Amino acid sequence: MTDVTMIGLGAMGSALARAFIGAGHSVTIWNRTAARMEPLVSLGATAASSPGDATKASPVTVVCIDNYDATRRLIDEAGMLEPLSGRTVVQFGTGTPAEARDLSNWLTARGVNVLDGAIMAYPSGIGAKDAKILLAGPAELYSSCKPILDCLGGDLRHVSEEIGAAAVLDMALLTFALSKHLGVWHGARACEAEGLGIDVFASMLPPYDPVANLAWRIHNADYDNPGATLEVWNAALDRIIQHADTAKINREVPELVSSLFRRAIALGHGNRDIATVIEVLRAG
Numbered sequence: 001m002t003d004v005t006m007i008g009l010g011a012m013g014s015a016l017a018r019a020f021i022g023a024g025h026s027v028t029i030w031n032r033t034a035a036r037m038e039p040l041v042s043l044g045a046t047a048a049s050s051p052g053d054a055t056k057a058s059p060v061t062v063v064c065i066d067n068y069d070a071t072r073r074l075i076d077e078a079g080m081l082e083p084l085s086g087r088t089v090v091q092f093g094t095g096t097p098a099e100a101r102d103l104s105n106w107l108t109a110r111g112v113n114v115l116d117g118a119i120m121a122y123p124s125g126i127g128a129k130d131a132k133i134l135l136a137g138p139a140e141l142y143s144s145c146k147p148i149l150d151c152l153g154g155d156l157r158h159v160s161e162e163i164g165a166a167a168v169l170d171m172a173l174l175t176f177a178l179s180k181h182l183g184v185w186h187g188a189r190a191c192e193a194e195g196l197g198i199d200v201f202a203s204m205l206p207p208y209d210p211v212a213n214l215a216w217r218i219h220n221a222d223y224d225n226p227g228a229t230l231e232v233w234n235a236a237l238d239r240i241i242q243h244a245d246t247a248k249i250n251r252e253v254p255e256l257v258s259s260l261f262r263r264a265i266a267l268g269h270g271n272r273d274i275a276t277v278i279e280v281l282r283a284g
């Protein structure tokens, strides 16, 4: 047996697995593309040959893949459901509160304990003192998982027993952050158009605010080391718009950011940093 199983080793899942290993937990891993397991095996993780075997190896399975649909399909079709009975899943993919509730209802009806999480940090920030990790679900379950999850960030919070609460806070905080990003893209372009360096603008933003870092990435054309790719951000925005539609909220705020993202993706920047949105503004 290991302490924790990590399923999904993309940018974020790999960072979570590294944090577990760094904290001294024994870790079993599985990823659809097997090559992504190798760097973690060299750090001490045990690679499982299937999602089912990975799930059997630990009392707690953390899942961090693209979205809830993919997570549910994986659990249902890849032999995870039976070994999960009586054990715990911590879900960290991004989605709507309704998706969190649907997945949780489906799993709890099959005897699985569920926490739904939202990670308010880039992979490089995992484990940092200010990394905010939100969890929703039964308080007792949160308390029992806390010793394992604590290493993921200094600001680990149980936000509610209502399973959709982490997802809605995730959407609210992402919308807030992206609204500030809009000002950085436009402000950087305005300075540039008047012959003023974007570095001058960047140096005037509060250094503790992640948007200052965005301005520096624009200044340095640092597009190819994304914490989350434009595609990953855009998938989160799609969920925010979907939620707005079902909750009958005017969708213009997320739609504005999404239209810029879609145009940046059409310019070929889907796997790059969101700093590339400046190229849409440069295109006029």
Ligand SMILES: NC(=O)c1ccc[n+]([C@@H]2O[C@H](COP(=O)([O-])OP(=O)(O)OC[C@H]3O[C@@H](n4cnc5c(N)ncnc54)[C@H](OP(=O)(O)O)[C@@H]3O)[C@@H](O)[C@H]2O)c1
Pocket: 008, 009, 010, 011, 012, 013, 031, 032, 033, 036, 064, 065, 066, 067, 070, 074, 092, 093, 094, 119, 120, 121, 122, 123, 227, 228, 229, 232, 236
């Ligand atoms: N990156 C961030 O800064 C960040 C921050 C907060 C939350 N998140 C959330 O974390 C989740 C993952 O993001 P990421 O940045 O790690 O994305 P990523 O680098 O694109 O990795 C995606 C992961 O999902 C796996 N996957 C996708 N579809 C799958 C399927 N049908 N079956 C099995 N595995 C599947 C991929 O496996 P393969 O390797 O085989 O493709 C990969 O491990 C997303 O929901 C994202 O919104 C990310």
